[in-house]
Amino acid sequence: MPTFVYMTSCDGCGHCVDICPSDIMHIDTTYRRAYNIEPNMCWECYSCVKACPQNAIDCRGYADFAPLGHSVRVLREPEKATISWKIKFRDGREKDFVSPIRTTPWGSIRSPADYEAPTADAMNSQKLAHEPEALKIDALPALTRDQFKQGLV
Amino acid sequence: MFSNNPFAELSALIPPTVMQTYVVVMALLVAGGTLFDIMHKKSARYFFKNWQNSKSSAKQQVGGGEMVSIAVRTAVVDVMTSGEFCNMRRRIAHLLTMYGFVIYVVTTVIMVFAYPTSATPAPVNLPALWYIGALMVCLGGYWFWFFIRVDVAAEGNSPFRFVRADLFIVSLVLSVTFGLVWAYVQTTGNITWANVFLALYLLATTVLFGSIPWSKFSHMFFKPAAAMQKRVAEANGTRSNLPAPASAPKIYGSALRQPRHY
Numbered sequence: 001m002p003t004f005v006y007m008t009s010c011d012g013c014g015h016c017v018d019i020c021p022s023d024i025m026h027i028d029t030t031y032r033r034a035y036n037i038e039p040n041m042c043w044e045c046y047s048c049v050k051a052c053p054q055n056a057i058d059c060r061g062y063a064d065f066a067p068l069g070h071s072v073r074v075l076r077e078p079e080k081a082t083i084s085w086k087i088k089f090r091d092g093r094e095k096d097f098v099s100p101i102r103t104t105p106w107g108s109i110r111s112p113a114d115y116e117a118p119t120a121d122a123m124n125s126q127k128l129a130h131e132p133e134a135l136k137i138d139a140l141p142a143l144t145r146d147q148f149k150q151g152l153v
Numbered sequence: 154m155f156s157n158n159p160f161a162e163l164s165a166l167i168p169p170t171v172m173q174t175y176v177v178v179m180a181l182l183v184a185g186g187t188l189f190d191i192m193h194k195k196s197a198r199y200f201f202k203n204w205q206n207s208k209s210s211a212k213q214q215v216g217g218g219e220m221v222s223i224a225v226r227t228a229v230v231d232v233m234t235s236g237e238f239c240n241m242r243r244r245i246a247h248l249l250t251m252y253g254f255v256i257y258v259v260t261t262v263i264m265v266f267a268y269p270t271s272a273t274p275a276p277v278n279l280p281a282l283w284y285i286g287a288l289m290v291c292l293g294g295y296w297f298w299f300f301i302r303v304d305v306a307a308e309g310n311s312p313f314r315f316v317r318a319d320l321f322i323v324s325l326v327l328s329v330t331f332g333l334v335w336a337y338v339q340t341t342g343n344i345t346w347a348n349v350f351l352a353l354y355l356l357a358t359t360v361l362f363g364s365i366p367w368s369k370f371s372h373m374f375f376k377p378a379a380a381m382q383k384r385v386a387e388a389n390g391t392r393s394n395l396p397a398p399a400s401a402p403k404i405y406g407s408a409l410r411q412p413r414h415y
Contacts, residue, residue, distance in 0.1 A: 054237070055393070
């Protein structure tokens, strides 16, 4: 179900251009509005649909399995950490879903660049970067030798 | 310089009736170009079809009082304060350009029709307002053109790439810039250069008002209509098929910030 843009709603902010993993959302040269330059290559990831602050992007279902009259619309509300879906069937039935996006405020998770750079010795460690403090535990759980199966060591 | 009515000085070269006729022709070009644009792109037909669809699938009727309230909110939030824009820099640039253009056009019309010659001196504030309006257009326009334009900011294209979408903003800033330069050169008494910049000013202004069927000029007419339709769709419950807002508190903040990747 490749995406398309309602030109009257788009304000040409470029969020969809920035977020599209296929790099197929671009700005047209006639009206300076976003458009999907190659619907065949659309992954249908809905990233642009969810990112659009104007709700100007929609999905066009393929006619063989999504006949005319249906609608799948999504509303992302980062302030509430929710994402809501409205599925409208051709016979008029509607279904609404609300899912949580996350449980912590935006910006509260430190990015890798916020941590100190690891030393060269870290290359020989079995721990991943910033473990165990990034996991908010004192030490990673590990078996002691006496807990191994007999005959393993 | 800021208290000089440039059109009164010009009346020594061009009769006021010619200037007034030019302004009327430009106004007719705006009206004709917008009507042509509406018919050619069938935007009015699309708008009324959407309006009918929204009305027929309405979950609740919108009364006359509520419609007036929606119209007022559209005028105040979406039109007068450019509330549509999610990017604050773009919103400020748009407001500067919009109000600058309105001040610039209104003062031009007043000076050309009410104070066209040196014999009818304009109030001191009127030419000053003309200059302030023009400078506001330049500030907002060039800021937008070089730094905010999405094909520069998000697409990474050169700010000097010119496409059809740029016709409106380029002709607008060039018209105003040449107008300012012409007004300044005219005060210095250099007739040759004043005439050169006058010709450029007239050329850019004619392109601005005459290119409406091909430019984005008419967005100032259809954007308020689209904003009004969006608000009516929310009020009558159709919400353009979008889900209703989730019943959860706004405690997580927003991740919607303008990316600055380039």
